[in-house]
Amino acid sequence: MEISTESTLLAGAAQLANLAIPSRSTMPTLTAMLLAADQNGLTLSGTDLDISIQIHLPLLPQTVTDERAGIRLYQPGKAMVPAQTFVDLLRRLPATIVRLHTSDNETTHLQAGRTQAQLRGFDPQSYPALPTFPSHVDFQINADLLSSLIRHSIYAVAHDELRPMLTGLYFAAKDGQLTVIATDSHRLVRLTAALDTPVSFPGLVLPARSLQELDRALDAQEQVEVAFVHNQVLFQTPRFLFSSRLLDGQYPDTSRIVPTAYPTYVVVDANEMGAALERVILIARENTNQVVRLHIAPEQLRLSAVSPTLGQVEEELLPLQFEGQPLDLACNAHYLAEALRNTTAEEVRISLTGPESPFVLTAGEVTQADAVHLVLPVRIY
Amino acid sequence: MSQWVYGLVDMQSFYASIEVASRPEYALNRREEDDRTDPPLVVSGDPARRSGVILAATPEAKRLGVQNAMRLGEALQLAPHLIVVRPHMRLYLEVSVRIQRVIQSIFPLVEPFSVDEAFFAFPYPSALFPDPIAAARRLKETLWDVFRVRCRIGMGPNKWMAKVINNQAKQHPGGILWWPQEEARAQLHRLPVEAMWGLRKRAEVLKNEFHCQTIGDVAALPVHPLRHRFGPAWGTILHRWANGEDGSPVDARSFDVPHKGYSNRTTLPRDFFDREEIAVVILELLDEVCYRVRRANQQGRRLSLSLTYERLQGGFLKTKTLSFYSNDPDELYPQALALLDRWWEGCGVRAVSVGLDRLAPAQTQQLSLFRHTEQRRRLLATTDTIHERYGETSLMRASSLLPGSQLRDRTLRIGGHSA
Secondary structure, three states, X not given: OEEEEEHHHHHHHXXXXXXXXXXXOOOHHHHEEEEEEEOOEEEEEEEOOOEXXXXXXXXXXXXXXXXXXXXXXXXXXXXXXXXXXXXXXXXXXXXXXXXXXXXXXXXXEEEEOOEEEEEEOOOHHHOOOOOOOOOOOXXXXXXXXXXHHHHOOHHHOOOOOOOHHHHEEEEEEEOOEEEEEEEOOOEEEEEEEEOOOOOOEXXXXXXXXXXXXXXXXXXXXXXEEEXXXXXXXXXXXXOEEXXXXXXXXXXXXXXOOOOOOOOEEEEEEXXXXXXXXXXHXXXXXXXXXXXEEEEEOOOOEEEEEEEOOOXXXXXXXXXXXXXXXXXXXXXXXXXXXXXXXXXXXXXXXEEEOOOOOOEXXXXXXXXXXXXXXXXXXXXXX | OOEEEEXXXXXXXXXXXXXHHOXXXXXXXOEOOEHHHOOOEEEEOXXXXXXXXXXXXXXXXXXXXXXXXXXXXXXXXXXXXXXXXOOOHHHHHHHHHHHHHHHHHHOOEEEEEEOOEEEEEEEEOOOXXXXXXXXXXXXXXXXXXXXXXXXXXXXXXXXXXXXXXXXXXXXXXXXXXXXXXXXHHHHHHHOEHHHOOOOOOHHHHHHHOOOOOEHHHHHHOOHHHHHHHHHHXXXXXXXXXXXXXXXXXXXXXXXXXXXXXXXXXXXXXEEEOOHHHHHHHHHHHHHXXXXXXXXXXXXXXXXXXXXXXXXXXXXXXXXXXXEEEEOOHHHHHHHXXXXXXXXXXOOOEXXXXXXXXXXXXXXXXXXXXXXXXXXXXXXXXXXXXXHHHHOHHHOXXXXXXXXXXXXXXXXXXXXXXXX
């Protein structure tokens, strides 16, 4: 293999591919990055066997002189380089032309300005097979929207490896309506978004960690093509192909969890409530279930917390709207704060059915919300 | 000015002595000052099986080579005429409580330390205690007269020294040894490093890495290298102990303080190799631990599992801190199994222990979308009541009918041995 390209372009691509590469592994080849050059361009790949990322850099047309637009191919072929060192080295190069060529199966020479380096890798033949995007596309989505769906739901997944399904995000679509659900059994997020085409697919569960890495790789403007193949999901953009295994198992039925009618609701200023909660958490985090008590009434919303060792705190807010019966309940302050933050609205509506039933946070304006953040209270004996 | 003298009294071959004392055929010949007048008797976990473990042996049995924790079969090879009796745990506990009361009647401050040990303290010189040796002898004679149990007493300027001196009293005729304040340090410094109580493997490090032969050598070390090697807490403690300093008080209420955690342990009748069998035992112990935690109106978030391997040698203790508080075995059991699967190497298992700590009052409960927490709570409260009223075996898990189950055996026992 022999190619040349611009150093910042290559560094950016290598950094992306490195997202999937483990720093340590029982399979040493996985700590390396695969470079493959052919008539289509250069592909940089990394995988930890759970996820994989393949970054594509196109071939420069003969007429173009701006080296930042792609690569020049002198000799097609493959190479494997130690990923972290390769990335670190590229990032420390000034903006210049980098030339890579392999001398034998395991050695890659890097030349850039006055820099000469030889990187010892592995035989490219030993690299695991990487997935290819199938001929069908299950749905298309704007990267910006996908990223927002991931970011505002991932907080609610479980971290307990004994409930593996709850460590993932549930994706399903019906007639072009995409639903994303996350829950750790104490709280639940349900986000919905309209897709461009009226697609439907049954529920699939994607590991939260994979989606975190995908989110880092996404660029707001691009369109993402998504396809499900066997136990894998693939995301394709013009720049990269990302794959992840799906979680295998039955996601719990959440269809009847979100109440459909609420006798009581209150609307509050989200910033005001967020700031008050931050202060309440200082005390609440010291008690068993990080309990904050809520007193919800027409003329006030009172938050309070008690810690046997630290003392107590009380905050009062003025509701912007109120309807129904006054209500007292208790919940985990941290859960409430995260739900509030991820509602991302200036005015948040808290809808309740009773002191020991789930309550939901939605953006203040809408009644039929496309983002529901549900929290289960704490029972006090 | 009067100072305080701290003492530790330690019963000799406690279980075995009670067995001998309660048998008229041996009682008449016994003399306090000569333990050769005792028969060679052992208390063994399960006399019906040769795999039982020796829990206690009289000095005469020990002279024949028998040791505690040895298997009965092995002991019988060494001494075929050994008298073997099964344990009577309830009796030992009753005697222990009565002995503690006798000690309390003699000394102003007493702290029960184990079933057969107690710390005590008294002011000296004082009108009541003009002579510490005489006071200790009074205790020793009373324990012999009332219970026909021999004891050993060590006295010194603090609790830790009392423990060390008690061990030294073994070589002392009469079994009573007192080091007055003035000479205690010099006496301590003459002892080998191994005589420092409570060090475990740290004694080896002191010998091999610091080249200390005697406690005096340790005392001569500056505190910094000790803190560097053993950490700030242990480094400081080692330095203080070696200099004969220990500030811990005799705490008469030590047995009354709230529990920091609960754990239950059982020794198995044979080595268990089958995961399913071990799992049954873990669940039964967890049920018991959770019951005690519920009765204290607490919940815990750190679970521990300990396995002891064949011949009671080797094994592990591992803990897992959870993201939630619980006292419900159904929630904790998968976590205990995860500990088992992560750390058990498949060796034969002879003892299992399950514990729950990091406790907090069970005043709040996070509700769950997929668990009926309130129904679970009511169910557990109901089964607790049934167990209390009709006994533990009146309502059992079906898994307690499986071969590995220890539950029905265990309810007949105290501390793992027959009541």
